[in-house]
Amino acid sequence: MGAALVAVCTALALTTIVAQRAYLLGNLDERVTDSAERSQGGLQRREGEQSDTDLGFLAERGQAVGTVAARFDDDGHVIVAEVVTGDGHQQVLTAAQRAALAGITTDGTLHTRSLPGLGTYRVTALGGDGVPVLTGLPMDDVQELIGRLVVVEAVVAVVGLTAAGVVCAVVIRRQLRPLDRVAATAVEVSRSPLGHGEVTALTRVPDRDTDPGSEAGQVGAALNRMIDHVESSLAERQRGEEEMRRSEERMRRFLADASHELRTPLASIAGYAELMNRGTERIEASLAWRRVSAESARMTGLVEDLLLLARLDEGRPLQVAEVDLASLVAEAVWDARAAGEDHNWQLALFLDAPALVVGDEARLHQVVANLLANARMHTPVGTTVIASVEATDAHCVIRVRDDGPGIPPSLLPTVFERFTRADASRSRTTGKEGGSGLGLAIVDAITAAHDGHIHVESALGHTEFIIDLPRAGTTPTTDRSASPASVSV
Template identity: 75%
Template structure:
C-alpha cells in the first residue's frame, strides 16, 4: 500500500508539474510572440512608409539606412506576383547587407496581406515576417526570433530543474508521511497476525492481544479498523468463554447424570437385593427364617423402593415441565399441619411455629406438592439434628411474597456441601452407605428445589454451626385483602 500510494502520488505530482510547466511555457511564448508580432508590424509599417517615398524604384532599400531600425531586421521589396525583388538585413553599426540567392529563396510565398509568418533564413536563423502593401508598393519585414527562443528555452530548463527538485523533495516528504500515517495500520496488522497464531482451535482463552488504545481513534480509518478488530477479538473471546462454559456445564451435567444413574441404581439395587435375599431364604424353608419377619422385611423394602421410584418420577415430571394442579393454598394452615405431623414423628425435638403476616398467605399451586416441600424441610431438620434440637417454622407474608423459613439450632451443614445441597443424591455422608437408619437417598432437598421452581418461587439456605435456615419464597395470589384473615397477624405456637 505504501508503494502504491507513493507511486500514485508521484504520478499525480509529475502530471500536475508538467501541466503547470507547459501552461507557463505556452503562456510565456504567446506573450513573447505577441510582443514580437507587434514589433514586426510596426517595423513593416515604418518600412512601407520609407519605401512609399520612391514607389517607382522597386529595388530601393534606402529606407534601411534610417536610424532606429533594430539590429538584425530583414526587409525586402516585393513584386506584384510576390517575388522578392531586393532584400537586406540591418547590422549593428554597419550598413545593410544584401541577402544571397539562397536566403532570398527562403522568403518566397509570403503574400502582402498583413499576415504573420515564421521562416528560417539560412545563415541568419528563424525570423517572424509580415508583408504589407500600399498603392502598388509591397514591403516584407522580419525580426529575428532568437531572443524569444532563447527565453523560452531558458524558461523550460528552469522549470524542469525546479520541477525535478520539487518532485524529489515532495516524493521524500510523501514517503515519510505515508510511512508514518500507515504505522497504526501496520500495528493493527501485526495484532491480527498475532491473534491468528493463537491456539483458538483448542478453545482456550489466554488473553488475546488487543490493538493499542492510540490506534483505535474513530476519527481515522486505521483507528476504525483497530476498533473493529478489538470488537471482533472481544466477540471471539466471549464466544470461546461461552463455549468453555457450555462444555464445562455439559461435562458437569454428564458427571451428574452418571452419578445420578449410579446412585439411583444403587438405591434401587439395595431393596431389590433385600427382597431377593428374603425370597431365597423362604424358598429354602421356613426353618431358616420366620415367615412373618421375612414378609415384613419384604414389605418394608418394597415400600422403600416404591417411595424412591415415586420421587424419581416426580423429579422427571418436574424436569419435563409438566403442569401441576393449581388452586389457592393457605400456607399458614399448610405449615401448621406439617409442624404437627413433624412433632408426632419426632417427639424428641422442640417444634415451634411462628406466623408473621401482613397479608393473607395465599399462593396459587399444588397443595399436595407444597405440603411435600414443607414436610421434606422439617424431616431434613429432624433427621440431621440430634434430639433436643429446636426447629422453628416461620411463615411471613407481605409485599406480594410469602416466605416459609425452617430454622434449627443443630450442628449445621458442612461448608463443602452447601453448594450442592439441592442436587440429587446429595448426602452429608459421601459414601453410598447410610450413616444412620433414618437418612434418605438424598432426593428430599432436590424435590423441594424442583417443586419450588415449578411454582415460580425461590429457595435458599444459610448454615453455620448452631443455626441453619432454609427459606422458600413464593408469590402471593394478590387478590385477597388483609381483611379476610381469620387469624392474628403475629402468632407464635410452641
Template identity: 70%
Template sequence: MTFRLRSRSLRTRLLLFFGLTLVAVCAAMALTTVYAQSAYLLGNLDQRVSDAAERSQGGLQRRTGDATDLGFLNERGQPAGTIAARLDTKGNVVAAEVVAQNAVPRPLTAAQLGALDGIATDNSLHTRLIPDLGTYRITSVAGDGIPVLVGLPMDDVQNMISGLVAVEAAVAAAGLTVAGCVCAVVIRRQLRPLGRVAATAVDVSHAPLSHGEVTALTRVPQGDTDPGTEAGQVGAALNRMIDHVESALAERRRTEERMRRFLSDASHELRTPLASIVSYAELMDRGTDRIEPALAWRRVSAESVRMTGLVEDLLLLARLDEARPLKRVEVDLTALVAEAVWDARAAGAEHHWKLALLLDASAEVTGDAARLHQVVANLLANARTHTPPGTTVTTTVEATERACFIRVADDGPGITPELLPTVFERFTRADTSRSRTEGDGGTGLGLAIATAITSVHGGRVGVESRPGRTVFTVELPPAGTAELPSPQGN
C-alpha cells in the same frame, strides 16, 4: 512473513498514491507556468512584430527609392535577424532582405522567399520556418500605405521556454525526491503501530482456541490504542475483540465443566435406583427366602418412582435450558402460596408452618401457574427435608408496585458458608447439618429447578443463611411487566 508482505504492499500503495499525487500537482504547476510564460513571451514578440511592421511601412513612405527599395532596414534599431519585404498590390513579394549579424541587410534566397508566400496583408500573425534562418513570427500590413511584410526570429522565445521547462523539470524532480523521502519516512512511522496490531492478531490466531487450556491472549500495547489515530482505533477494537474471545472461552470452559459434572452426577443418581431395581429383581427371580416378594416389589416401586422423578426433573431442566415457551396467564400468588403451604403441612406434620401476607399492591404475576407452584413447593420441600422436626417454616407473600416477593424462612441450623455459593447449582448436596435423615439429601435438583423457572419468568432467587435463620427469596415482576428493574434491595 505474510504480515510483512502485506505491510509492505500497503506501504507501497500509499507511496505510489502520494507519488502520483505529487507528480500530478507538479506537472500541473509546471504546465501552468510554462503556458503562462509562453503566452506572455509570444504576446510580447507579436507586439514587437506589429510595431516593426508599422515602422517599416512608415519608413518606406518617407523614402524616394524605386519599388525594390528596402533601405529602411539600414536605419538604427533594426535587430539582427529581422526580415522585411515589399509587396505588390496582389500581395506578392517584390523584394525581401534580412538583417545579418553584422547589421548589413542581405537578400533572401529563393527557398526563403518561398516560405513567405501566402501571407495575407490583414495584420494577422503567422509562424513560419524560414530555411537556414529558423522559426519566425511574421505579419503583413497594407492599409493606406505600401504593403510590407516583417518577421522577427522566435529563437530567443523558444530558448527561454526550453530553459524554463528544464528548470521546472529539475525543480520538480528535486521536489518529488525530497517529498518521496519524507512520505516514505512518515508512512513508515505511521504504519508501525498498525504493524504491531497485525502482529498481535497473528499471535492470537496461533493460539489453540478450539481445544486445550487457553491462557491470557496477547494484547495490543497500550501505546498503540490511541483513539485519536486510525491505527489506535484498530488496536483498541482488536483488544475489545480479544476480551470478548477470552470471556467466551472462559464461559465455554465453565459450561463444559458444569456439563461434565452434571452428566457425572446424573449418571450416579440414575445408577443408584437402577442398581436397587436390578438387585431386587434378581432376588425375586431366584425365589430366595432372604426377602419377601411384597417387600421387594415395594422397593422396586419406590426406586422406580425415585428414578422417574429424577428423569422428569432432568427433562424439565432441559426444556427450560432450551427456553421453551411456558403458559402465560394471570396468577394470584396468595392463593398459589397458600395451596403450597397447605400441601407442605400435610407432608410434614412434624414442622410448624406459617403463612404471612404483606400486600401493598396486587400480588398477581404473569406466568405458568403450575411451574410457579413447583417453585414454592421445592422451596418448602427443601426446608422440610433439611431441617429437624419442630422447625418453624414461615412463608411470606409481599407485593409492592415494583415487584412481588415470596420468602420461605426457617429457624433451622442454616447452610454452611462453604455450600452457600453453590446452593442453586444442579446436584448440589445438602450437608448433614441440614438433613433431617442421614443420607436423605435429595437429588440436588430442587433449587436448580426453582432458579430456572424463576429466571424464565423474568425473576430471580436469592438466599441468606446463618445459624437459626435461613431465608430463600423469590422476586417476580408484577403482572403487566416483562422483567424486574435493576436490584435495589428488598
C-alpha cells in the same frame, strides 16, 4: 498516489510552458507588427527621395539587430531584402534567403519562415494605402527562452516530485505504523490455540491505534471488536463444554447412586424372600414379610422420587392453581409436629399482603414437608424449628430455620445435588438409616419449576433454608402492620 502526483505535476508544467510560449510569441508578433508599421511609415516619409528598391529606413534609429525588411514589385514578388547586422549596417539577402520570403501577401498576416544562414523569423507584410513592405524579426531568442523555460520547468518538476515522493514516503510510513501494529496483533491472535485448550485473554490493539478519527484507528477498533466477539464465543463454547462434562459426570454419578439405592432394598427383599422360602417359623416369616413390605415401600418411594425429578427435568407442566402459602405452611408444620413430637415447632407469618402464589399445591406442600423432615432427621431432640412466611407486593418467601448443629461447610456447595447425604455430625441419631439423598434435590427442582429460587445459610446453631417465589397478581400493600404472628405448635 505517486502516478496521480506525477500526472498533476506534468499537467502544471505543460500548462505553464504553453502559457509562457503563447505570451512570448504574442509579444513577438506585436513587435513584428509594430516594426512593419514603422517601416511602412519610414518609407512614406522618404517618398520622392527613394526608388522602388530603397530600404534606407533600416538605417534609422530603433531598428533591432536582425530585423529583415523587403520590398515588392507590382506582382508581389520580393525584389530587394536586407537584414540589420550586429554592427548596425544592412546586409543584402541572398537569392535563397529571398526565396524563403516568397508567397507572403500584404494583408498583415504573421508567418514563420526559416531563412538560410539567419535562422527562423516571424514576418508579416503590410500594404493597404501605403507602400507594400515586408518586415521580420528573429525567433531564435524567443525559442531559446522557451527552451530554457522547458528545462527549468523539467528540473523544477523533477526536484519537486522527488521531494514530494520523499515527504510522501515518510508521511505514509508514519501513517502506516498503526496498521503495522494492527497487523502484528492480528498475527499474534492467529497464532493462539483457539481450537483447543483453555481460553486465555487474547491480545488487543492498543488504545492509541483505535482512534475513530483515522482509517487505521477504525481498522484497529474493528479488529478489537472482532477479537471481543471471538473471545466471548470461545468462552461460551468452553462453558458449554464444561457444563456438558459436568452434566455427564452428574449423570454417571446419578446412575451409580440410583443403582446403589435400588440394589440395597432389592437385596433385602431377596434375602427375606429366601428366608420365607426355607419354611421358617411363623414369627420369623411374619417379621420377614414386614421387612419385605418396608423395603418395597422404600424402593417405591425412591422410584417415585426419581420419576418426579425426571418429569421436572423434562419441564412437564404442573397443576396450576392459586395457592395460599400461609395455610400450606401451617398444615405442613402440623404434620411435622405429629411426626416429630420431640422437636419444638413454630410458625411465623409476616404478611403485608395475602401470601398467594400460582402453582401446584401438592408439590409446594412437598417442598415444605421435605425441608421440615430434613430438619427433623438431622437435628437432635429439643431443637427449635421455625417455619415462616413473608409476603410483599412482588414476592412470597418461605423460611425454615433451626438451631441445630448446622451443615458442614464442605457439604454446602452440593447440598441440593442428588444423592447428597449429610454426615453423622448432622444426624440426630447414630446408626439410623438415612434417606435417599433426593429430598433437597426435589425441593430445588420444584422451586425452579415455579420460577423461584432457593438458597441455604448455615452455621453452628443456625441453619436456614430460604425459598423466594413470585407472588400471584399485584395486590397493593395495605396499611396494616407487618409485625409477625408467631405460633408454637
